[in-house]
Amino acid sequence: MSLLDTLNQDMKQAMKNKDKQKLSVIRMLKASLQNEAIKHGRELNEEEELTVLAREMKQRKDSLQEFEKAGREDLVAGLQDEIAVLTPYLPKQLTxxxxxxxxxxxxxxxxxxxxxxxxxxxxxxxxxxxxxxxxxxxxxxxxxxxx
Missing domain, CATH: 1.10.10.410 (Arc Repressor Mutant, subunit A)
Incomplete structure (x- = not known):
């Protein structure tokens, strides 16, 4: 099953569960994947999907560090939730x-x-x-x- 199929299933489940945070993150990720596909003019392969996913995760981790430095605990909590939603879609990390x-x-x-x-x-x-x-x-x- 492709990443996009998994995201669609998880998005439906988030809608049923009324999980607005998860739904929002999945929609942002799907939009990034679709924008990248449009940019390439074709469907993305698994490696390209992984690149987009890694980029989204990196953006959130970088923002998290900046918000922590600035003492913005209100924004830190939201980003930690977003990272928790994205993490299961990444491949197992190397030790x-x-x-x-x-x-x-x-x-x-x-x-x-x-x-x-x-x-x-x-x-x-x-x-x-x-x-x-x-x-x-x-x-x-x-x-x-x-x-």
Missing amino acids: EEELHEIVAQTISETGAASKADMGKVMGALMPKVKGKADGGLVNRIVQQQLS
Whole structure:
């Protein structure tokens, strides 16, 4: 079942349950997916859907950090709810140990030896962990292993 089909089913269920928060988040996500499909001029494949989903999650996490810094607890609670609604649609996230293994393997595959090779490593690594790990965490682990 595609992500759009799952979202449609969950949207119907949210309507029946009168869950306005979940309904709103699902509608925003569907709109983002449909806008991306229009931009590409075709249906999205699974990887493209994952990219849109990851982008939506990243936007919310970035906003959450900013609101926490500004002390806007009223907005923090709403964003945490939105993140909770989006999380089940993301693939299972990799643990730090799994990331360390993948990074080490990619470094050996690319023959990277120093931080100067960081771009080469990240270019090879990101497609492997796309949607399964936070880019900032991946970046930090690569820097640790290349130093």
